[in-house]
Amino acid sequence: MLERDARPADEAGLDPRGAAGGALRGGAMTIPVTERLRILTAVEHDLGEYQTGVPRWCDGCGDNAILAAVQKVCRDEGLAPERTVFVSGIGCSSRLPHYMRAYGFHGTHGRALPIAEGVKMSRPDLAVFVSTGDGDCLSIGAAHWIHALRYNMDLTVLLHDNRIYGLTKKQVSPTSPLGTKSNTTPSGSVLRGLDPLAVTLAVPGVSFVAQAVDWIPEVLHQIVLAAYRHKGMSFVRILQRCPEFMPGAFEPYVQDPRRTLLLRHERGVRPSAALSRVYPNTREHDPSDLAAA
Numbered sequence: 124m125l126e127r128d129a130r131p132a133d134e135a136g137l138d139p140r141g142a143a144g145g146a147l148r149g150g151a152m153t154i155p156v157t158e159r160l161r162i163l164t165a166v167e168h169d170l171g172e173y174q175t176g177v178p179r180w181c182d183g184c185g186d187n188a189i190l191a192a193v194q195k196v197c198r199d200e201g202l203a204p205e206r207t208v209f210v211s212g213i214g215c216s217s218r219l220p221h222y223m224r225a226y227g228f229h230g231t232h233g234r235a236l237p238i239a240e241g242v243k244m245s246r247p248d249l250a251v252f253v254s255t256g257d258g259d260c261l262s263i264g265a266a267h268w269i270h271a272l273r274y275n276m277d278l279t280v281l282l283h284d285n286r287i288y289g290l291t292k293k294q295v296s297p298t299s300p301l302g303t304k305s306n307t308t309p310s311g312s313v314l315r316g317l318d319p320l321a322v323t324l325a326v327p328g329v330s331f332v333a334q335a336v337d338w339i340p341e342v343l344h345q346i347v348l349a350a351y352r353h354k355g356m357s358f359v360r361i362l363q364r365c366p367e368f369m370p371g372a373f374e375p376y377v378q379d380p381r382r383t384l385l386l387r388h389e390r391g392v393r394p395s396a397a398l399s400r401v402y403p404n405t406r407e408h409d410p411s412d413l414a415a416a
Contacts, residue, residue: 168197168198168202168204169198170195172198172204172224173194173197173198173204173224173225174194175223175224176221176222178222180218181365181366183364183366184215184364184367185338185362185364185365186219186283186337188337188340188363189216189219189281189337189343189361190222192340192344192347193219193252193281194223195344196348196351199348200348200351200352202250204226205225205226206249207223207249208228208239208246208249208250208251208252209226209252209253210228210235210238210239210242210251210252210253210254211235211254211255212230212232212255212259213230213231213232213233214232214255214283214290215283215285215365216255216281217229217230217254217255217256217259226249232263233259233260233263233265233267234267235255235264236260236271236280240271240276243278244276247277250351251277251278251279252278252281252351253278253279253281254281254283255281255282256285256289256296257282257284257287257298258294258296258297260282261297261298262297265297269322271356272326273326273327274356275328275355277354277356278356279347279357280356280357280359282360283361283363284361284362285365285369285372286298286299286300286303287299287303287365287368287372289367289368289369292306293305293306293368294306295307295308295312298318299312300312300316300372301313301314301315305368320332320360323358329356329358330355331353331355331356331357332358333349333357333358333360334361334362335347335359335361336361336362336376336383337361337362337364338364338373338377341395342385342392342398345393346359346391346392349390362376380401380403383402383404384404384405384406386405386406386407386408387406387407388409388410391408
């Protein structure tokens with residue numbers, strides 16, 4: 124996970140004018156004015172206020188876990204549904220706005236990011252989430268993906284990566300492993316799968332990059348929460364199971380927790396004691412260290 128603070132000094136808890144302004148101080152703790160106002164005006168919402176419709180994803184589809192994590196983050200942060208927007212492109216992942224009781228824009232293939240940028244530019248006061256898939260974002264939407272990272276607008280981008288095109292019934296995507304057999308590659312794909320994290324980390328100005336998996340809900344929730352709280356573009360790749368067209372793609376990691384490494388830091392993942400017993404491989408991580416990321 125990589126995170127660089129893209130906020131103005133006063134929002135980051137620093138006083139740009141010295142001790143006299145910018146933040147309210149109490150004892151050893153500094154509370155920025157903007158955060159204090161948020162706490163004082165916060166309204167509690169129930170989880171049901173963000174739920175609508177019956178998800179039409181397949182049984183066992185990782186999109187269900189991602190939807191649950193997003194709804195919990197909205198509740199935990201007290202996001203007003205009328206001030207929250209979910210933007211998507213085309214694909215299984217892009218049905219997510221239909222199941223959120225908030226504003227949504229189901230766009231065209233690969234265009235979720237420029238649509239979301241337009242929403243944020245015209246209404247910077249809104250919380251804007253982007254739900255996109257490995258085909259939608261990394262193929263036809265690749266140019267928008269790279270330049271959205273450069274602009275670093277305040278968006279929470281969730282990349283549902285199941286390594287296959289699911290909605291159109293099994294074609295290879297940019298992240299499909301070498302040799303994947305599909306309707307478009309019956310003899311097996313001839314290209315190595317793209318690593319979206321490696322590409323993202325190479326873009327100048329990127330400020331928040333993380334990876335999660337759909338089968339560890341506690342960690343998924345923590346990462347989506349950290350992504351939302353980050354001021355700037357948050358890019359979260361979520362390894363997501365597709366039992367219909369890519370069964371077993373992540374099964375070695377699901378079945379053997381020792382193959383998973385959890386990176387911990389003060390503003391990121393802090394696994395519970397129970398989770399640490401199941402996933403014992405953890406490591407402290409400096410989110411500002413690009414080489415370590």
